[in-house]
Amino acid sequence: MKAIKTAVVGASGYTGAELLRLLLMHPAAELVCVTSRQYEGEPLEKVFPRFRGVQGSQLEFTAPSADTIAAAGAEVAFLALPHGVAAEYAIALLEKGIRVIDLSADFRLNSAEVYEEFYGHPHPAPELLDEAVYGLPELKGRSEAIKSAKLVASPGCYPTSIITPLVPLLEKGLIDPASIVTCSMSGVSGAGKTGNVLFSYCEANESVRAYGVPKHRHLSEIEQELSIAAGQAVQISFTPHLVPAHNGICTTTSATLTGDADAIGAALEEAYGGSDFVRLLGKGQPADTKNVTRTNFLDIGWDYDPRTGRVLLLSAEDNLGKGAASQAVQSMNLMFELSATEGLQNI
Template sequence: MASPEIPAMPKAMERVKAAIVGASGYTGQELVRRLLLHPQVELTAATSRQEEGRSLADVFPRFRAVPGAELKFILPDPDAIAATGARFAFLALPHGVAAEIGRALLERGLRVIDLSADFRIHDSAVYEEFYDHAHPAPDLLAEAIYGLPEVRPEEIKAARLIASPGCYPTSILLPLLPLLRENLIDPATVVANSMSGVSGAGRKADLSLLFCECNESARAYGVPKHRHLSEIEQELSLAAGQPVVISFIPHLIPVNAGIATTTTAKLGAGVDRAQIGEALEKAYAGMPFVRLLGEGQPADTKRVTGTNFIDIGWVHDPRTDRVILMSAEDNLGKGAGGQAIQSFNLMAGLCQTAGLQSV
C-alpha cells in the first residue's frame, strides 16, 4: 500500500505542533519536560484517561510556571488530537495499545513516533512469540522504521511511522552494531548484562516495585527470555548478515533512572584489539549524543542521567580474548523520550540536538 505524501517541513521560525498520547507516565513526563522546553515545538495535546481535565502543572508540579504547562489532559481520542493541529504524535503507551491509536492518527495525516514495542519487530510471528498475543497491526510493520538516529538518519527523516527502540536495546545495540558490521567479534559468544533503575518498570502500582522491596536490593528478572531480546536479536542479525542469538540478563537496581550495560564477546579470528576502538570511532565520530570514552574507561550512569547521551567504553581481556563493552544511558532519556525527540527532530527538519542539550 502506497504511503501518503509526507507534509512539507515547517518554515524557519514556525513552531511544530505535537501531541503526546499517554503523557502521565514516567516516559510521558520526560516527553512533556523536553517538549515544553523545546524552542521549536508547540505542545498542543497531552492525553491521559486518569488525568483528563487536569493541567500538566497540576499533575506534574515541577512544571508550574513553565510556559505551556497550563495545557489540560484530554482523552486519547484521535479526532480530538488531530483537531488540535498536531502534525506529530508521540505514543507513550503500553504495547498492544499503541498500534490501534497509531493507525488512527496516521489515517488523519499525523506522523507517529511510537515508544512502545508494537512496531519494533518486523515479523508478526516473533512479536506474538515474545508478547503473547497476535500483532494488532501487522500491515504497518513493513512501513515502520526502527528509530536509532545514529544508524538510520535518512530513513527516519522520510518516515511516517517510527518504532523508537527500547532502553535496554539501545544500550546493547549501539556498542555492538559497528563490531558486527565489520566482523570483529564472534556473534555466537555475545552475552549482555544490564542494570536498570526502577522507573524502567513504568509508573504503576506494583508490590515488587515498592521502595522497601527495591531499596538496598538488586535482582535479575525476565530471564532467560526478556521481551527486548526480540528487537535486540533482530537488529544484531541485520548488522551481522546472519542470525544472531545472545544471552541477555537484565537486573533491577535501587536507583530512579539509568541503565548500565556490560556486553562481552570473543574477538574474531585475526582481529587486533585496536580495531575495536577504530570501528567505534568510525561509526560515531561527530554523533552528538554518543560519547566514546575510549579503551579502559567504564561508563557511569551518574554522568548520563537527565541527558540524552550514551557513554561507551571498552577493554580487551587477553586471558579470555573477549572484548568488554561498557555503556550507560538514562532509560527515560536516550533509552526512551530523548531518543524519540531526536528522531522527531530529524523528521521535522530540525537540528538533531534541538531541545535535548543538557548535561
C-alpha cells in the same frame, strides 16, 4: 520559525512526563494536546508541579482520542502507551495524516510472528510493520529513513545500550556473533509508573535482582538488529537486573574477539566519532549512569582481556532519556528537518 505542533498520548506516565519536560523546553515545538484518562481536565502544572509557571503548562489533559488530537492541529504524536495499546492509536492517527513516534514495542519488529512469540498475542497491526522505521538514528542509514518516516518505532531502553556498541564490531567481523553475553542494570522507572508491588520502595530499595530470564522480550529487537549488522542470524544471552535507582541503565557486554584488538577502538571511532549523542570514553573507561541521567547521551567505554580473548563493551544511558523520551525527540527533530540536537543539549 513555525513551531511543530506536538501531542503526547499517555502523558501521565514516566516516559510521557519526560516527553512533556523536553517538549515544554524545546525551542521549535509546541504542545497542543496531552492525554490521560485519570487526569482528564487537569492542567499539566497541577499534575506535575515541576512545570508550574512554565509557558504551556496550563494546557489541560484530555481523554485519549485521535479525533481530539487531530482537532488540536497536531502534526506529530508521541505514543507513551503500553505495548498492545499503542498500535490502535497509531492506526487512527496515521489515517488522519498525523506522523507517529511510538515509544512502545508495537512496531519495533519486522516480523509479526516474532512479535507474537515474545509478546504473547497476535500483532495488532501487522500491515504497518513494513512502514515503521526502527528509530535508532545512530545506525547506518537510519537517520535518512527517519527523516521521511510516517511511523517511527523508538527502540527499547535496554536495546539502545546493547545494540549501539555491538553493531560496528559485528559489521566489521571483529567479534564472534555466537559468543555475545550481555548484562544490564536498570533503575526502577524502567518498569513504568506501575502499581506492581515488586517495584515498590521496600521491595526494590537496597536490593538487586535479575529478572526476565532467560528470554526477556527485548531479545527480539536486539537480535533483529544484530542479525542485520552481522549478515547472519544472531542469538545472544541477556540478563537484565533491577537496581535501586530512579533512572539509568548500565550495560556490560562481552564477546570473543576474532580480529585485531586495536581495531575495536578504531571501529567505534569510525562509527560514532562524529556522533552528537554517542560519547566514546576510550579503552579501560567504564561508563557511569550519573553522567548521562536526564540527557540524550549514550556513553561507551571498552576493553579487551587477553587472558580470555574477550572484548568488553561498557555503556550507560538514561532509560527515560536516550532509552525512551529524548531519543524519540531526536527522531522528531530529524522528521521535521531540525538539527538533531535541537532542544536536547541539556547536560
